[in-house]
Amino acid sequence: MKNQPDLTRFQDLHALGSDEGPFYGNPKLGVVSWLTLPIYGLDFGWGKEIYMGPGTHDFDGDSLILPSSDGDGSVVVALCLQVAHMDAFNKHFYEDLSI
Numbered sequence: 001m002k003n004q005p006d007l008t009r010f011q012d013l014h015a016l017g018s019d020e021g022p023f024y025g026n027p028k029l030g031v032v033s034w035l036t037l038p039i040y041g042l043d044f045g046w047g048k049e050i051y052m053g054p055g056t057h058d059f060d061g062d063s064l065i066l067p068s069s070d071g072d073g074s075v076v077v078a079l080c081l082q083v084a085h086m087d088a089f090n091k092h093f094y095e096d097l098s099i
Contacts, residue, residue: 033065040069053078 039052053066057080068074081089 029061029063030059031063031065035065035067035075040067040071051076 040049042049049069051069053076054064057064057078059080060082061080063077063079066076066078068076079089
């Protein structure tokens with residue numbers, strides 16, 4: 001064990017006490033699509049699901065695109081960013097939308 005590198009900085013425990021969440025030194029975005037996965041319509045005996053998505057989502061720059069449970073073709077985007085990057089993301093995201 002002495003020769004193993006210290007990987008504790010990759011554990012979420014390293015971010016405890018931080019109000020910005022874990023940051024692992026990579027400011028890039030990663031996008032994963034779950035649009036083609038059959039994630040709705042499973043019957044566990046509890047009724048129709050309201051939402052299906054990741055249990056935790058705390059890797060900086062990580063994002064998922066999920067189909068909405070409405071079945072109308074809309075999507076849910078789960079995105080994790082540091083607080084310091086949110087304003088810049090909002091500016092670039094809404095810049096091309098005509099709302």
